[in-house]
Amino acid sequence: MTYENITYEVEAPLAVITVNRPKRLNALNAQTVAELIAAATRAAEDGAVRVLILTGAGDRAFVAGADITEMSEMTPLQALRFAEAGHRLGELLEAMEKPVIAAINGYALGGGCEVAMACDFALASEKATIGQPEVNLGIIPGFGGTQRMLRRVPIGMARELVYSGRSLSAEEALRVGLVNAIYPADELLPKAKELGKLIAGKGPLAVARCKRLMTAGLGLPLGAANELERQTFAALFASADQKEGMRAFLEKRSPSFQGR
Numbered sequence: 001m002t003y004e005n006i007t008y009e010v011e012a013p014l015a016v017i018t019v020n021r022p023k024r025l026n027a028l029n030a031q032t033v034a035e036l037i038a039a040a041t042r043a044a045e046d047g048a049v050r051v052l053i054l055t056g057a058g059d060r061a062f063v064a065g066a067d068i069t070e071m072s073e074m075t076p077l078q079a080l081r082f083a084e085a086g087h088r089l090g091e092l093l094e095a096m097e098k099p100v101i102a103a104i105n106g107y108a109l110g111g112g113c114e115v116a117m118a119c120d121f122a123l124a125s126e127k128a129t130i131g132q133p134e135v136n137l138g139i140i141p142g143f144g145g146t147q148r149m150l151r152r153v154p155i156g157m158a159r160e161l162v163y164s165g166r167s168l169s170a171e172e173a174l175r176v177g178l179v180n181a182i183y184p185a186d187e188l189l190p191k192a193k194e195l196g197k198l199i200a201g202k203g204p205l206a207v208a209r210c211k212r213l214m215t216a217g218l219g220l221p222l223g224a225a226n227e228l229e230r231q232t233f234a235a236l237f238a239s240a241d242q243k244e245g246m247r248a249f250l251e252k253r254s255p256s257f258q259g260r
């Protein structure tokens with residue numbers, strides 16, 4: 001697939017997807033959502049990629065939401081198809097074994113906030129403005145925002161943000177835990193890559209299992225989630241990575257993980 005509205009770059013062990021419609025503040029039309037799904041699928045399947053970073057082109061926006069021009073003409077069926085594509089993207093980012101980092105370099109509104117919340121975690125630039133302004137348009141979040149916001153921030157804050165459409169500054173987003181850190185704009189991507197490489201250097205199977213457990217566990221009762229952890233912990237003792245990781249520790253050297 002050739003991309004019109006995004007760029008996809010592999011700098012192994014990282015892949016970077018950049019939403020690239022700066023004149024529209026990187027708003028997501030249906031074509032862009034399809035390209036994001038295609039590129040995320042490539043990253044998920046590429047053995048050289050261990051961590052995916054998602055960001056926006058230009059110095060103003062991560063993604064300023066779904067494309068309002070395109071949405072304004074939609075029938076209910078088209079809106080359903082659009083929302084389904086958005087949900088497919090979110091579920092793909094959550095289900096892929098590799099961690100996904102959102103590098104929020106500006107506006108992350110509506111669908112932009114929702115895509116960021118489907119990532120494993122987010123880092124922000126000082127310019128980040130984050131929120132769910134859909135109620136201003138007489139619609140609701142349609143990319144999972146009503147549900148993922150509940151799981152990201154304290155419940156009262158989730159409700160306030162979704163009901164009021166109020167956006168948060170980077171500082172406020174940090175305070176409520178929507179982003180993990182704030183950096184000057186020109187340091188955001190380097191910092192995201194630095195953290196991505198740190199994660200990429202760990203046991204790949206271990207990181208993949210942690211992601212799977214921490215995603216699946218959110219939807220399970222604690223006892224069942226803990227049982228899943230015990231079984232996954234034990235299963236990793238059949239891996240070459242466990243042998244290498246522990247041998248390297250005992251031999252006082254850095255491990256060389258194979259991801260098997």
Ligand code: CO8
Nearest residue numbers: 024025027064065066067068082083086109110111142143
């Ligand atoms: N869609 C389409 N075009 C947009 C969008 C958008 N979301 N955001 C900005 N643009 C365009 C503007 O129309 C403008 O175009 P032009 O230059 O042709 O007039 C250009 O980008 C620059 O934007 P502004 O001139 O408005 O820049 P400002 O600095 O004045 O304002 C804002 C920046 C505050 C970000 C403002 O552009 C804005 O409010 N944008 C809309 C934000 C918004 O409401 N986002 C939520 C959209 S709804 C949504 O995301 C639903 C998600 C669920 C959908 C379910 C299926 C996916």
